[in-house]
Amino acid sequence: MSATFNALVLDRNEDKSIRAAIKPRSLAELPDEDVLVDVAYSTLNYKDGLAVTGSSPIARKFPMVGGIDLAGVVAESRDGRFKPGDRVLVNGYGLSERFWGGYSQRQKLKADWLVRVPDAFSLEEAMAIGTAGYTAMLCVQAIRDWGIKPDAGPVVVTGAAGGVGTVAIMLLAKLGYQVCAATGRVEEARPLLERLGASEIIARSELARDPAALETERWAAAVDTVGANTLASVIAQTRYEGLVAACGLAGGAGLPTTVMPFILRGVTLRGIDSVMAALPRRQRAWDELAQLVDRELLRAIYRVEPLARVPELAKAILAGQVQGRVVIDVNA
Secondary structure (H helix, E strand, O other), X not given: OOOEEEEEEEEEOOOOOEEEEEEEEEHHHOOOOOEEEEEEEEEEOHHHHHHHHOOOOOOOOOOEEOOOEEEEEEEEXXXXXXXXXXXXXXXXXXXXXXXXXXXXXXXXXXXXXXXXXXXXXXXXXXXHHHHHHHHHHHHHHHHHHOOOOHHHOOEEEEOOOOHHHHHHHHHHHHOOOOEEEEEOOHHHHHHHHHHHOEEEEEEHHHOOOOOXXXXXXXXXXXXXXXXXXXXXXXXXXXXXXXEEEEOOOOOOOOOOOOOHHHHHOOOEEEEOOOOOOOHHHHHHHHHHHHHHOOHHHHHHOEEEEEHXXXXXXXXXXXXXXXXXXXXXXXXX
16 A cells, blocks of 8 residues: 555644544654554444534544544554454544544554454454444443343333444344334334344333433333433333443433432443453453344445545434444545
8 A cells, every 4th residue: 555545634723613634644644553554444433423523522632533443454563463464453442532543544553452353254344333333242241241131121222223222232132132222213213123123112202301210110221322311211210120331422411310210229320431441341342243243134234435425424423314334435
């Protein structure tokens, strides 16, 4: 590959707004890290939408190369753990915040950040899963590690038509759980959600409201990507000693709840952080994804878009107009 390459670079205007543009970069401009990767694909996540549009101060310094994910092939390595030709991926670790990210045809990265792409996946499929799917796997692992088995009752997944939600439904259904999908696009998303394994679909409005301190017990567990009133309603409806895995704030960062579900029903609220999770947890998640993901179903939940469309798509994902996963081909 040429010594110069393209990257989607975020810069800050004088009025603090963010502008995003594809610009040529050189190897000399890349960070001084141990592993040079020829990037094949990145992804579009809600956090990418915030960063690229400047809707939230994600990037901490400028210029910044966006993209919290990447998958590619090692070109050069000063670290003995990796050699040219190795297929690797990175999720999180401050990419597009403090470190240059995956919206680039080449990137230099810390060796400690790299996870080997499981043999079961192509690089495209690895990014079809991406941070969203890896986060979904962490949520599912939290539910299983807590001891909640498929016969314990239904598991609700909020933001079900989004990236985390679609993969979570696929994984839970594969494991035998009864899955209820909560979405704001019931009729539009129904065929896909049912194909992924949801046995019940409810409107977002059933949860996105002011909840009572305690409500009728419905859920053995939950995967919540929304936060705010939706998360509070889910907590209020979770069964005795159930677990809620919270990983998103698409509906807001607030949590208008009380201690009642926690002290009267023993409900556990488990925060899921995918950005700085320890490498053994990451590797375990990817190893289990390789065992559980149905590649045919995976193809049904993602599409591939070129790097040039990221600014447009960033606005769409914040507006709730993106269903499933979007893989970004950084070389298209």
